[in-house]
Structure formats: C-alpha cells, structure tokens
Amino acid sequence: MVLTGDGAGSGAGDGGGGSNFNLAPLVRTLAKGAALAIGGIFSITMISSTAITFFTLHKKDQFGSPSSLSTKKKNVSACDVCKGKGFYMCKLCKGNATIEWSPLYDPVFINPCLCPTCDGHRIQRCLNCLGSGFVQQAKG
The missing domain is CATH 1.20.5 (Single alpha-helices involved in coiled-coils or other helix-helix interfaces)
Structure with missing residues (x-):
C-alpha cells in the first residue's frame, strides 16, 4: 500500500460500521x-x-419429640431401661464396637468384625422407648 499525502487509505475513525451499532x-x-x-x-x-x-x-409431630410430649405429659414417664436417655450400651459387643466371629463351626481363626447391632458406635437405640426416652403409661 502506498501512502500519499492526500489522505488516501483507511484511517482509524472513518466508520467501519461501528457507529451504527445498536446497544x-x-x-x-x-x-x-x-x-x-x-x-x-x-x-x-x-x-x-x-x-x-x-x-x-x-x-x-411424631412421637418422641418434646413438642408432642408437652401436650401428653400426663400419659408418659421416663423409660426405665435407658433411664430416659434413649440409648444404652450395645448388648451384643458390650461397648467394644467389634465382635469375634468365624464362619466355621469349629473355628481355627476368629476374626474381629464390626458389630452389626450398633455399627461400631458402641451404643444402640433403646428398643423399649424407641430412642425417645419416654414411654406411655397404661390408662386405668
């Protein structure tokens, strides 16, 4: 491209369609x-x-919650099995989180396995009160 002094050629602001752009x-x-x-x-x-x-x-609104027990408080008492806590120490593993198990009748090796009752948490939900800590008293 040959530039001449008469302004021939395209410059930076001579309209390449940018001024007609609608935003x-x-x-x-x-x-x-x-x-x-x-x-x-x-x-x-x-x-x-x-x-x-x-x-x-x-x-x-299900059983065992404090809101539902407050309206029925005269018919409930603390669970004697778990002493009102809702949980007690696992009876199968006795709080060890593992049990000794072998698939054979006369085992040569006894394997420690995770307790299936408490899943290794060492406590189980009370089966008397279903974990609520309260049992309903019989009427009469």
Missing part, C-alpha cells in the same frame, strides 16, 4: 437472561425452604 437489544437480552436466572434461583430457594419447613414440622 439496546443486547442490553435487553442480557437483562432478560439475568432476570430469568435470578427468578429461577429465587423460586427454587422458596420451594426448598417451604419443603424443609413442612417436613421439619411434620417430623416434630
């Missing part, structure tokens, strides 16, 4: 996309928090 549709599309994303996040948050609240209230 409004692009901004409108981005705004719609952002509104859709924010609305979706808001609706998912509201639905999940409502579901969590519903299931939490439903869970509290």
Whole structure:
C-alpha cells in the first residue's frame, strides 16, 4: 500500500460500521437472561425452604419429640431401661464396637468384625422407648 499525502487509505475513525451499532437489544437480552436466572434461583430457594419447613414440622409431630410430649405429659414417664436417655450400651459387643466371629463351626481363626447391632458406635437405640426416652403409661 502506498501512502500519499492526500489522505488516501483507511484511517482509524472513518466508520467501519461501528457507529451504527445498536446497544439496546443486547442490553435487553442480557437483562432478560439475568432476570430469568435470578427468578429461577429465587423460586427454587422458596420451594426448598417451604419443603424443609413442612417436613421439619411434620417430623416434630411424631412421637418422641418434646413438642408432642408437652401436650401428653400426663400419659408418659421416663423409660426405665435407658433411664430416659434413649440409648444404652450395645448388648451384643458390650461397648467394644467389634465382635469375634468365624464362619466355621469349629473355628481355627476368629476374626474381629464390626458389630452389626450398633455399627461400631458402641451404643444402640433403646428398643423399649424407641430412642425417645419416654414411654406411655397404661390408662386405668
């Protein structure tokens, strides 16, 4: 390209279509996309928090919860088996978290295995009160 002194050639500001660019549709599309994303996040948050609240209230209404026991307090007493705690030491492993087991009748080797009753937690849920710590008294 040969440059001459008369200004021939293309310069930086002689209009390559950039001045005719309309920004409004692009901004409108981005705004719609952002509104859709924010609305979706808001609706998912509201639905999940409502579901969590519903299931939490439903869970509290089951037996063993303090809210349901306060209305029926005259018919319940502390469990004598677990002393009102809801749990006691595992009776199978006696709190060791493992049991000695062998698949053979006359074992040569005895293998320590994880306790199937307490899953190694050393405590088990009370079967008398089902873990609530309270039992209902018989009426009469």
